[in-house]
Amino acid sequence: MSTVSSSQASSTGSRAGSSAGTASAGAQQRADRGVAVDIRGVSKVFGSGAEEVVALKDVDLSVAAGEFVCLLGASGCGKSTLLNLVAGLDKPTSGTVDTHGKRIAFMFQEATLFPWLTLAQNVDLALRLNNVPKAERKPRVEELLTKVRLGGRGHRRPHELSGGMRQRGALARVLAQDADIVLMDEPFAALDAMTRDAMHDEIESLWSELGLTVMFVTHNVREAARLSDRTVLMESGPGRVKQVYPVNLPRPRHLDDPHLTEQAAHMTDELKTEVARHVR
Amino acid sequence: MSADVTERPTTTPPVGKEPGARSAATPSRGKEVFDAVWPKVAAVVIVLIIWQVLYSSGWKPDYRFASPADTFERLWFVATGNGPFNFWMGVQNTVMRGVQGFLLSLVIGTALGIAVSQWKPLRNAIGAMITGLQTMPSIVWFPFAILIFGLDSAAIYFVILMGAIPSIANGIISGIDDVPPAYLRAGHMLGARGWRRYRYVVIPAALPSYVAGLSQGWAFAWRGLLAGEIIVSIPEVPALGTQLNQAATNGQSSNLLALMIVILVLGMLASFVFSSLANTIRARRGLTGFTASR
Numbered sequence: 156m157s158t159v160s161s162s163q164a165s166s167t168g169s170r171a172g173s174s175a176g177t178a179s180a181g182a183q184q185r186a187d188r189g190v191a192v193d194i195r196g197v198s199k200v201f202g203s204g205a206e207e208v209v210a211l212k213d214v215d216l217s218v219a220a221g222e223f224v225c226l227l228g229a230s231g232c233g234k235s236t237l238l239n240l241v242a243g244l245d246k247p248t249s250g251t252v253d254t255h256g257k258r259i260a261f262m263f264q265e266a267t268l269f270p271w272l273t274l275a276q277n278v279d280l281a282l283r284l285n286n287v288p289k290a291e292r293k294p295r296v297e298e299l300l301t302k303v304r305l306g307g308r309g310h311r312r313p314h315e316l317s318g319g320m321r322q323r324g325a326l327a328r329v330l331a332q333d334a335d336i337v338l339m340d341e342p343f344a345a346l347d348a349m350t351r352d353a354m355h356d357e358i359e360s361l362w363s364e365l366g367l368t369v370m371f372v373t374h375n376v377r378e379a380a381r382l383s384d385r386t387v388l389m390e391s392g393p394g395r396v397k398q399v400y401p402v403n404l405p406r407p408r409h410l411d412d413p414h415l416t417e418q419a420a421h422m423t424d425e426l427k428t429e430v431a432r433h434v435r
Numbered sequence: 436m437s438a439d440v441t442e443r444p445t446t447t448p449p450v451g452k453e454p455g456a457r458s459a460a461t462p463s464r465g466k467e468v469f470d471a472v473w474p475k476v477a478a479v480v481i482v483l484i485i486w487q488v489l490y491s492s493g494w495k496p497d498y499r500f501a502s503p504a505d506t507f508e509r510l511w512f513v514a515t516g517n518g519p520f521n522f523w524m525g526v527q528n529t530v531m532r533g534v535q536g537f538l539l540s541l542v543i544g545t546a547l548g549i550a551v552s553q554w555k556p557l558r559n560a561i562g563a564m565i566t567g568l569q570t571m572p573s574i575v576w577f578p579f580a581i582l583i584f585g586l587d588s589a590a591i592y593f594v595i596l597m598g599a600i601p602s603i604a605n606g607i608i609s610g611i612d613d614v615p616p617a618y619l620r621a622g623h624m625l626g627a628r629g630w631r632r633y634r635y636v637v638i639p640a641a642l643p644s645y646v647a648g649l650s651q652g653w654a655f656a657w658r659g660l661l662a663g664e665i666i667v668s669i670p671e672v673p674a675l676g677t678q679l680n681q682a683a684t685n686g687q688s689s690n691l692l693a694l695m696i697v698i699l700v701l702g703m704l705a706s707f708v709f710s711s712l713a714n715t716i717r718a719r720r721g722l723t724g725f726t727a728s729r
Contacts, residue, residue: 244620260624267621270720271639280635284626314721332625 191257191336191368192218192241197250198393199236209393210236214250216387216396220335223362223369225383227376227422229430233394234372238338241370257368260334264341266321268313274324275300275309281331299327303357319350323357330361337362339371343378352410355381359407376426380419381410388422390429398425501689510693525673529664530701532588532674536595537656543596544603544652545645549633551604552611562608565601573598573659577666588672591663598655606648610641643716650709657702 199211210233218224226234239245240252242261268277275296282292300306303323313321322342329337339358343351359382362369373379379386383402390397400422404414483503490502497505513522551558551565576597580590614637622636638645664676675698682690717723 242624244623261621263617263621265617267617269618269621269636269639271642271716281625284631284635312719312721328625 189220189255190217191220191222191255192216192370193251193253193255194237194241195251195253197237197240197247197252199233199240199245200248211240211247212393212395214395218368218370220368221366223371223382223384225379225386226370226372226389227374227379227386227426228389228394228397229374229391229426231394232389232391232429234389235340236394237389238340238370238372241336242338254336257335258332259336259338260329260332262322262325262329262337262339262342264344266313266318266325268321268324268328270313272312273309274305274311274313274316274327277313277324278309278327278331281328285332295331299330300324302330302361303327319346319354322346322354326354326357326361330365334367336368336370339369341372341374344373344375351378355410356407358382363406376423377410377415377419380404380415380422381408386422388425388429390432397429497688498686499688501692505689506692506696509689510696513690513693521673522678525675525678526697526701528672529660529675532591532664533595533653533657533660536592536660537599537653539592540596540599540603540652540656541649544600544648545607547600548604548607548648549611552608565604565608568597568601569605571597573655574662574666576659577663580663581667586667586669588667588669590667591660594659594663595656598659599652602652602655603645603648606651607641607645610644610648611637613644614640643713643720643722646709646713646716650706650713653705653709657705661698 194214194216197211197214198209201208201210214233214237216224216237226237228234236245238261240247241254242259243254244261268274269280272280278296278299279292282295287295296309297306300309303326305320305323305327308316308320313324316324325342343354346354355378358369361367369382371379371382380402386400386402387396388398388400389395400418402418404412404418408415486503490500494500501509516523547565551562573594576594577590580593584590584593618636618640619632622632627635661676661679664674665680668677668680670677675694679691679694679698682688682694
């Protein structure tokens with residue numbers, strides 16, 4: 156399932172003409188291993204005076220094109236803030252975030268499918284805002300919904316879907332953006348374990364099929380070990396990078412792989428001391 | 436894959452209606468209609484009984500307080516094109532004034548609301564005033580309107596606008612203010628910037644509040660209109676308010692009550708249109724079922 160040829164991705168990747176230079180050559184891009192996201196000396200301060208909160212302090216991180224990076228940490232360590240800075244939803248107080256003009260898609264914890272549109276219309280809107288011509292949109296919507304196994308359900312409204320289906324719909328919308336970089340902010344945190352497990356399989360296969368660069372925020376160690384090439388452990392107060400773990404396990408991975416469990420256990424110990432410090 | 440364990444298999448999408456969409460416990464269509472209709476019928480019957488009892492008690496002479504029978508007979512009489520005045524012309528003129536005034540208010544109120552919600556200085560300048568204007572009873576505007584425009588339709592339109600515009604503007608302002616940030620962020624990441632942000636995210640998200648504003652705007656417009664027609668009588672333009680006034684002056688209670696029933700029914704029709712619109716929007720967004728109202 157993860158070995159769908161990249162030709163399919165490029166032939167169907169109906170991207171707007173303007174930026175065709177970096178277009179759909181995802182798999183190739185991954186081979187090139189350029190830098191997709193460059194975070195240098197980034198600090199973020201909210202509020203001022205007595206109310207001042209330093210959310211991030213001197214964060215340096217670079218993510219290679221095609222890399223799957225998980226940001227792992229306890230609540231309040233600034234991992235979501237960092238993701239927002241990469242997305243351009245917020246500006247750093249100091250330092251720079253360079254995404255080299257690449258296209259960025261964002262998958263939120265809540266599916267944020269627009270409730271006034273059907274599932275298909277939600278995906279169609281992403282295509283429309285990506286300037287995909289009208290004639291190409293309809294078949295593309297159905298194709299994307301089929302890809303996330305929601306084929307034939309396009310007429311449903313978001314509130315008529317289960318939590319897992321909504322997140323898969325949000326995933327289809329992300330794919331419709333044909334982005335190079337996909338940012339995910341705990342997208343599966345609200346899902347049950349089995350649905351989440353299935354979503355991991357899907358994300359992994361889509362990531363490798365499309366050659367995406369993924370930054371994935373989670374507080375779940377096993378999720379990080381399951382998905383990432385590298386896991387960035389963040390500490391809080393102020394938020395900064397504590398340690399970076401390479402996760403060199405073969406793919407496709409399985410949660411019950413003992414090597415994965417071992418890796419997760421190792422990271423858990425670190426996280427526990429971090430959480431203890433934070434709670435105390 | 437394991438997903439098929441947790442959710443229904445999607446490899447063979449169900450065709451047509453989903454099974455179990457309507458459970459066996461759902462009451463039949465006939466019962467639904469009956470449940471909806473009987474309280475209304477009962478309410479009307481009770482009102483008619485009280486009316487008849489009051490009339491039969493000889494509380495007021497006929498020309499001041501007509502019986503239900505006389506009123507409905509009169510209503511039938513004028514509605515079939517008889518009577519001293521042109522009933523249907525009156526309905527048409529009144530409704531047209533209302534619709535025109537409302538549409539004009541809709542355009543101005545929407546533009547004003549968007550401008551205020553987007554431009555801080557304008558909000559600081561007139562934001563509070565718009566809310567304040569909403570509390571002004573529309574009849575308060577009439578002396579002013581008559582001074583400015585004379586006893587003319589323009590005075591009526593003016594009062595309609597002053598009543599409806601603040602409600603419509605306020606509806607869209609609060610709708611825009613309350614757009615969930617999550618949708619704005621999602622829209623931003625989808626590339627909805629500039630005017631497309633409004634077209635595809637802000638306006639649809641603000642729609643329920645906007646429709647509530649429209650509904651309230653119509654109510655104010657309708658009240659202002661009828662008040663205006665009673666005060667600003669233009670003899671050559673038959674209108675419901677004008678005829679109402681004439682009926683009272685001429686001591687034609689059955690005429691008066693018949694016209695009031697017509698005005699009530701027209702108002703109910705309009706509010707039915709708005710509430711259907713609001714209910715459709717709510718249902719589409721899944722805002723039904725387990726809600727605060729019963």
